[in-house]
Amino acid sequence: MMIRLFRRQLPRNRRGPLKTMFVITSMPVGGAETLLVNMIDRFDRNRIVPEVCCLKEPGPLGEAIRDRVEVHSHLLASKFDPRTLPRLISLFRRQKIDAVVTVGAGDKMFWGRLAAWFAGVPVIASALHSTGWPDGVGRLNRLLTPITSAFIGVAASHADYLRNQEGFPDAKVFAIRNGVDVQRFSPDPDAALAVREELQIPGDAPLGIIVAALRPEKNHAMYVDVARRVSQQIPGSHWLIVGDGPERPAIEAACSEAGVSDRVHLLGTRHDTPRLLAASNLFLLCSHNEASPVSILEALACQTPVLSTNVGSVKESVRQGETGFLVPPGDAAAMAQHAVELLQTPRLAERLGEAGRELVVGTGSLEAMVDGYESLIQEQYDAQVHSPRSIWPQWEPLAGLGSRRARG
Secondary structure (H helix, E strand, C coil): CCCEEECCCCCHHHHCCEEEEEEECCCCCCHHHHHHHHHHHHCCCCCEEEEEEECCCCHHHHHHCCCCCEEEECCCCCCCCCCHHHHHHHHHHHCCCCEEEEECCCHHHHHHHHHHHHHCCCEEEEECCCCCCCCCCCHHHHHCHHHCCEEEECCHHHHHHHHHCCCCCHHHEEECCCCECCCCCCCCCCHHHHHHHHHCCCCCCCEEEEECCCCHHHCHHHHHHHHHHHHHHCCCCEEEEECCCCCHHHHHHHHHHHCCCCCEEEEECCCCHHHHHHHCCEEEECCCCCCCCHHHHHHHHCCCCEEEECCCCHHHCCCECCCEEEECCCCHHHHHHHHHHHHHCHHHHHHHHHHHHHHHHHHCEHHHHHHHHHHHHHHHHHHHHHCCCCCCCCCHHHHHHCCCEEEC
């Protein structure tokens, strides 16, 4: 018989900073993962003390932050590993966690919230970073809506999607815009020549770039097709792919088939992304689905104009003809046409880049995003201190799992 334990909740003035566990599958170099690292580094430790739980391996970013935050890993052996639940419950209780925030949908959203409920964690939230697969919310995850304090969208239109398409209660949906460090991601005139010298390509070569984990939904095949099309009109152009993942062999094969292996450079995981973005003439994103990709904000902050598929909330950052251009998903021909136009019209590219940085500085700062998370977690905690029983409903799907409640 599983017993639901309730920890006595102290007001914040007696509890102190809230211990917050971010639950994620792993931490390769990707948008959501980079965003999490940026937040962790900026949290005010007098408000939030963050920890990270990687259900699988930590990944490169998880290893990189171990020196400044507790990282727990290898709690999920397989997709249907039933031992995941007791492991997570034990972890949350042992660490005295005040808030659990799951990052993305799928296993981490399900196991993280369910374990938090059984562990008596006061605040249970889910941050979603795209629309549709892989962040589509399945039936099992929908069953956990009653025990969830907050669903976090990464832009205003993404929050609308969570309400209108995913059907989450309006009162539980919050929008916290993605943000980037506009000091770290900024124009760097010296980067252009240095990056080309490092890659052994001509100093005046037009350069495109994509920064995205090598996963199917990022549609790198379209990026390779765009590179092929543009290279037919601008033979000296080169193309960077930053990131790693399971699609690397398929991307390498696509480059070979398209005849662009000599000009498409797969750089893998990099820790100098600001320099690479600032050195590039164009940033491309070809995803099948997104919400508000942080990589786009990083590119715009570096004054690099963006070409992207018109998915999710991208249009809030990539404003047609103002900070970049949008094309229908899968339309490589249209993206290539815009790429040629920008590469052949430097003044237009410069104007779009300047407008992009101005937009990000005004609306997408990292400080605003961090404050949004800190405030939401604190507000949800305070609400539950004042109404402790209302947030732990007799949730019917779990009613048979335990018949006693204990307060500790």
